[in-house]
Amino acid sequence: MYTDSMNDSSDSNAVKAKSKKTKANSEHAKKPPVAQIKTPQTPPKKFQKPDSPFSRAAESDITSNAYFSVQDLIVGYDDVTIVNGLSLMLQQGEIGCFLGYSGCGKTTALRAIAGLEPSRGGSIYLNNQCLTDKTARHSFAVAPAKRGMGMVFQDYALFGHLSVAKNIAFGLNKWSTADKKARVAEMLNLVELTEHADKRPNELSGGQQQRVALARALAPKPKLLLLDEPFSNLDVVLRESLAMSVRDILKRTNTTAILVTHDQNEAFALADKVGVMDKGKLVQWATPSELYHEPVSPFVAEFVGEGAMIDGIIKEGHVETALGNIYRRMEVCDALGQPQYCEYDYPNGTPIKVLVRPDDIIHDDDSAQTALVVGRVFRGANYLYRLQLDDGQTVLSLVASHHNHEIGSQIGILPLLEHVVVFDEKDINATTWSEYDRSERVEEIK
Ligand SMILES: Nc1ncnc2c1ncn2[C@@H]1O[C@H](COP(=O)(O)OP(=O)(O)OP(=O)(O)O)[C@@H](O)[C@H]1O
Incomplete structure (x- = not known):
């Protein structure tokens, strides 16, 4: 030098594996995935x-x-x-x-x-x-x-x-x-x-x-x-x-x-x-x-950290995905105190991509929602699992390594999408990416 x-x-990445036994997980159990917005006073900008x-x-x-x-x-x-x-x-x-x-x-x-x-x-x-x-x-x-x-x-x-x-x-x-x-x-x-x-x-x-x-x-x-x-x-x-x-x-x-x-x-x-x-x-x-x-573009999302882009469709007040309907936390209320959904920048029916990080998918043996383990890499404290959803799309999940699930098995999952970021699906080729392909011993389904 x-x-x-x-x-x-x-x-x-401040990515921490969350096991199903944590308090946070139990609080979220069985609730639909919800996106939280940090600035309730101003109209949230959903699409960055x-x-x-x-x-x-x-x-x-x-x-x-x-x-x-x-x-x-x-x-x-x-x-x-x-x-x-x-x-x-x-x-x-x-x-x-x-x-x-x-x-x-x-x-x-x-x-x-x-x-x-x-x-x-x-x-x-x-x-x-x-x-x-x-x-x-x-x-x-x-x-x-x-x-x-x-x-x-x-x-x-x-x-x-x-x-x-x-x-x-x-x-x-x-x-x-x-x-x-x-x-x-x-x-x-x-x-x-x-x-x-x-x-x-x-x-x-x-x-x-x-x-x-x-x-x-x-x-x-x-x-x-x-x-x-x-x-x-x-x-x-x-x-x-x-x-x-x-x-x-x-x-x-x-x-x-x-x-x-x-x-x-x-x-x-x-x-x-x-x-x-x-x-x-x-x-x-x-x-x-x-x-x-909160990456502002797919380039940043892919450059920083691991994750997946899964398909979504804009619906009234939520995004429909293979992980379930993703709602935003309702923060703005009308005169009657009824929650108002945030407005989307895209019209209903628009196909979009939803960014899903490995820490957004919580493993929970008791969850009714399951995914197929199609790949995994051992990282000491955690496994990074590659999980296939019912429609064939894959997401990553970081799970404490005492949850040792074989490739080919179905495991329970809870999506916990706290910072939902969606992108116009144009110009996005990647679906799932991670660092592990390069340096770690990866087991993949044959
Ligand atoms: N003196 C120079 N004359 C002409 N082109 C240059 C000169 N110095 C750098 N470049 C070009 O500018 C571009 C950016 O170079 P730079 O070194 O800033 O990149 P970098 O992001 O720091 O890359 P790295 O991580 O490899 O160091 C490169 O295409 C390089 O070839």
């Missing part, structure tokens, strides 16, 4: 459209004074536009993340924020300072070294001939000797490497070297810390734990940061706000939970 301080002055990358919660931030904001940023090379109209904001101490497939423009966006790539349009504000020159098309107002940003990149590239302590002190050349010494000691303590202060980087593990890189970037107290795939050289197990410890360090130091990654677990472990990017555009900028439960 290359760490370069440019400061010149100085809830996993990708007209804005911001969730409703984040949209309210727009009107507030954000500590860091990017508006309509455009970056390109030659004739090609790589980052197209990127907008986001962070409050001080918040951690943001660009998440997306390789080549979608994450690093380019980060480099433009750092001033390492010229922007072709848009503006960047940090701590009430505009960093971009709105008048000159291919220039920026504030040079990279003057932006007060720290960077932590993919490859370690610590100074191999310097000790850990001297690496950390590298960006503090303008500090007094006493202040520098105190700051290095504080950083060593922060990243729990005090006893390694005099070692050379090559005497440390990859994770430790990364913590040195982080300490070096944090030492000059950057206004914004940029992290570009900082964990990609580490093995998977270390990545998530290091991501959590980096989050802890950033929170303790109230550091505002942006992470670039293609790893959703890393993004969720570290970030407060995650921006899913696709072909240079920020498709959604929201909390991990909102991304998972």
Whole structure:
């Protein structure tokens, strides 16, 4: 990892298996699936459209004074536009993340924020300072070294001939000797490497070297810390734990940061706000939970987490599906106190797709509704079951692993669709998807 301080002055998917014995399950037993809306005062927007990358919660931030904001940023090379109209904001101490497939423009966006790539349009504000020159098309107002940003990149590239302590002190050349010494000691303590202060980087593990890189970037107290795939050289197990410890360090130091990654677990472990990017555009900028439960498009739904899209038909006041009729929780009452169903954006009879997450399907041996186990993967605490419904469609269900059901057996299910998201069925090819196909031992029905 290359760490370069440019400061010149100085809830996993929150997917939990739910067994039939839990209180929550018993409360929902035998009730029709119900969708809950969180904002009863305003007419709920049932069909979420990708007209804005911001969730409703984040949209309210727009009107507030954000500590860091990017508006309509455009970056390109030659004739090609790589980052197209990127907008986001962070409050001080918040951690943001660009998440997306390789080549979608994450690093380019980060480099433009750092001033390492010229922007072709848009503006960047940090701590009430505009960093971009709105008048000159291919220039920026504030040079990279003057932006007060720290960077932590993919490859370690610590100074191999310097000790850990001297690496950390590298960006503090303008500090007094006493202040520098105190700051290095504080950083060593922060990243729990005090006893390694005099070692050379090559005497440390990859994770430790990364913590040195982080300490070096944090030492000059950057206004914004940029992290570009900082964990990609580490093995998977270390990545998530290091991501959590980096989050802890950033929170303790109230550091505002942006992470670039293609790893959703890393993004969720570290970030407060995650921006899913696709072909240079920020498709959604929201909390991990909102991304998972309220994706604004099928792309986000499939990119973030596992799940299935099953067929539905819009009916008066509900959606008809193979899992049963899905009603929305009734929140708005008429003058007589009668509940009003939410209005749908599509007319009755419209075929739509309903997003079903693995934690939406609860296993319950006593349920009259059953599904056929057609595949499963053992994940230690849970099984991820692939279940076939009566009409042949499949959904996923995450079930505590002491519920060991063989492939080919019928198991009882209770749909618990708390955050129902539906999409126009056009342009949706995927029906069921999960990560397990790639890395885990999967048993499938023959
Ligand atoms: N200096 C450059 N000149 C021309 N094209 C470039 C340059 N740098 C990047 N690109 C192109 O811009 C696109 C986005 O690259 P970028 O590195 O931002 O993607 P990324 O999402 O960070 O990908 P990865 O996860 O693989 O790092 C790619 O198609 C890349 O080839």
